[in-house]
Amino acid sequence: MADRIRTLIFSIIFYGLSVPIVLAAPIIALFGTQRIRRYSMAWAGLGLLLAHQILGIRVAVAGQRAEGPALYAVKHQAMYETLAMAAMLDAPAIVMKQELARIPVWGWVARQYGVIVIDRAGSAKALRAMMKEARAAVAEGRSVVIFPEGTRTPPGETPPLRSGFAGLYRAIKLPVIPVACETGKVWPRQGPKRPGTVTFLYGDPLPPGLPREEIEAAVHRRINAFEPGFSD
Template identity: 50%
Template sequence: MAAVRSLIFFLLFYPGTLLYVLTVMLVSPLGTAPVRKVVHGWSDFHNWLVRHILGIRFEWDGEIPEGPYLIAVKHQAMVETVESLRFARTPVVVMKRELTTMPLFGWVTLRYGSIGVHREAGAQALREMMAKGKEAVAQGRPVVIFPEGTRVPFGEKPELRPGFAGLYRALGLPVVPVAHDSGTLWSRGLVKRSGTIHFKVGEVIPPGLKRDDVEARVHAAINALNPPSAA
């Protein structure tokens, strides 16, 4: 049954995504508001498919505060990246540059305001990320970052990438850490299991902390739902 559900999901989601991408291109000359509305419609479409086709529910412990925050999210699967458009309310999302250079879809991510990071570019990538992050703050938008830099299987707790600390220092924003266990249902494979994905919003971390301190607090908070025995 899980394989059938997953097949139906992919057959609906990817053609549907293409329609939303084309719609963004059509409304783009009208300004940012129509673009955001269509992108949020796409995230709602994804949420509906996840719930009604894959049979996955979302359970939240805590709420994401409104306003300009740096929201640090555990990264285990694609599902939380799309869901971030819903729970963070018009965020600027920091993502790997490869996604922003994809045909059509990449243009939409940039038009929406996402930040593409070329991880091999070093200091230059950090400067570009900080500059675009400051633009987001000036607009009153939160910034979503996946501080581990890449997807990791459920239970793994890699160290945070250096870009997180640099962005934290440059933006001067409090951090909202978000833990979840999406990897228990949504693996890198094609088959997605039904069940419940749990999200836990950690205590807001103030700006201005030393690098080691903020990294340790964020690392602990985003891994709050991982097994205690995991390395």
């Protein structure tokens, strides 16, 4: 019962504040890309703060970030890691499903922030557009975040990587940092959120230029480091 009450309070406050924040974002975007990125980071920080104060969710970090720009391949179990990675990596370019980029107002703001839109249908035109956006992010010196399994999965599930990861890896030629996390244990897709500590495990960098089978196998294994049978 306590978890349900905390979840309700969090939802009322966080989503209640998010609506006016998002509606005000187009005005902020008029003042430039850097302003909307700082504004977005403040929103992500708000979500993390409320999750800590209301839900009792704490973060532990193991391993190290790259010293320069990198491609971060992250396990996806909840909305929480989207907020956390944005905050920890200082406004990286996040690969986003096309469906999310089409949401009125929010999708436009996301594009002003500088996300990379991926089309699951995988048309040649959409792939070229994704690569162009990715290269533009790298040219700015930004890291790129992708959830290579493509969707949120509950703890214990380890779906194969989507094809978009390999194409992005070849195109931007950055080292890959696999990131394992266990956010699903405190932030399930259904039901109340629970207090606890979640660990983000940064793996050792994987160099650019590896064969597709090798890089996909290494990333898949390392982002699932908390799942039985997948540790190095």
